[in-house]
Amino acid sequence: MLTIEVEVGQQVAEGDTLVLLESMKMEIPVLAPHDGTVTDVRTAPGDVVQDGDVMVVVQG
Template identity: 60%
Template structure:
């Protein structure tokens, strides 16, 4: 079952830590977002393989935007 990882707030993508095809464990950092001069890690909520990344460094994302898909 695929898990969509979505943005919880408006922010800028500061760093993309994983790549497509990478295996991740629950709790691993996928990307780091920046909002109001704070760095916010986005963590995997389940283990699996990153099948899709929807962001790049510097992207401004909105609440609900797709960050990654883990299956």
């Protein structure tokens, strides 16, 4: 299970939460690796994701 915290076109700063993953009743934030603009969201709320899946693209 996951929650998307950003949308396409949104400006983010390094360390901002992009996605919240839920695993074994724990929430795990996926953080922006650098400042930039969200250019693509490749997953939807509730999707099951695997290690290595690209969920959000940040360019900048």
